Amino acid sequence: SSELTQPPSVSVSPGQTAKITCSGDALPKQYAYWFQQKAGQAPVLLIYKDVERPSEIPERFSGSSSGTTVTLTITGVQAEDEADYYCQSTDSRFTYVAFGGGTKLTVL
Amino acid sequence: QVHLVQSGPEVKKPGASVKVSCKASGYTFTNHGVSWVRQAPGQGLEWVGWINTYNGNTNYKPSLQGRVTMTTDASTSTAYMELRSLRSDDTAVYFCASFTQARGDAFDIWGQGTLITVSS
Numbered sequence: 001s002s003e004l005t006q007p008p009s010v011s012v013s014p015g016q017t018a019k020i021t022c023s024g025d026a027l028p029k030q031y032a033y034w035f036q037q038k039a040g041q042a043p044v045l046l047i048y049k050d051v052e053r054p055s056e057i058p059e060r061f062s063g064s065s066s067g068t069t070v071t072l073t074i075t076g077v078q079a080e081d082e083a084d085y086y087c088q089s090t091d092s093r094f095t096y097v098a099f100g101g102g103t104k105l106t107v108l
Numbered sequence: 109q110v111h112l113v114q115s116g117p118e119v120k121k122p123g124a125s126v127k128v129s130c131k132a133s134g135y136t137f138t139n140h141g142v143s144w145v146r147q148a149p150g151q152g153l154e155w156v157g158w159i160n161t162y163n164g165n166t167n168y169k170p171s172l173q174g175r176v177t178m179t180t181d182a183s184t185s186t187a188y189m190e191l192r193s194l195r196s197d198d199t200a201v202y203f204c205a206s207f208t209q210a211r212g213d214a215f216d217i218w219g220q221g222t223l224i225t226v227s228s
Contacts, residue, residue, distance in 0.1 A: 033214050035153075042203055042221055043145075043153065048214035086153050094213055095167050097143065097155035 004087055004100035011106040018074040020103045022087030025068055032070040033088045034063055043086065047072060074105075082107045110134035112204055112219035119225045120194050127190040128222045130204035137185035138162045140208045143215055144178065144189045146200040156202070159187060194226045
């Protein structure tokens with residue numbers, strides 16, 4: 001199945017660590033990707049191939065994978081991190097792309 | 109600097125067609141594929157399809173097959189997405205995004221989005 005499941009919302013205080021999970025049966029076999037989307041803007045790639053971070057993305061963003069779940073961790077959350085976060089994966093032949101439903105991160 | 113610049117917003121009537129453009133700059137166009145993703149108002153991201161800019165191969169979301177066509181013009185480094193027989197639930201912001209095998213086919217550069225409104 002290509003379905004990806006995320007929690008609708010996560011709340012965290014500034015300086016704390018936020019963890020956003022994404023579950024899917026295909027994730028042990030397929031890479032996951034993470035995107036940040038702020039209101040009215042295009043998505044921004046945060047993590048690719050489960051754990052790789054583009055050079056322009058701050059080090060406080062990291063990705064991990066365990067079985068059918070991948071996790072985006074934001075260490076030392078800042079107010080500017082308040083946004084929607086989406087995971088994404090594909091089937092084995094890159095013929096189908098699925099996005100998770102998105103998680104709204106609120107910085108208290 | 110790598111950029112994807114999309115065409116402007118459009119308002120269409122149900123049953124009409126729309127063609128959105130996505131012009132690339134700052135990289136070799138045929139080295140990166142282009143995917144299209146849409147987002148209905150207040151909703152999440154939905155993949156529409158992708159095109160291999162080198163050989164023109166395409167892959168579309170099954171539910172949109174038959175209504176969507178993706179093409180490219182390498183001479184102008186521009187990708188196009190045409191959606192036909194528009195319905196009200198096609199109202200969304202449509203994004204193009206480039207991808208390359210070097211980043212595991214990650215959608216790493218995104219256009220600014222194009223709002224397509226379908227209304228009678």
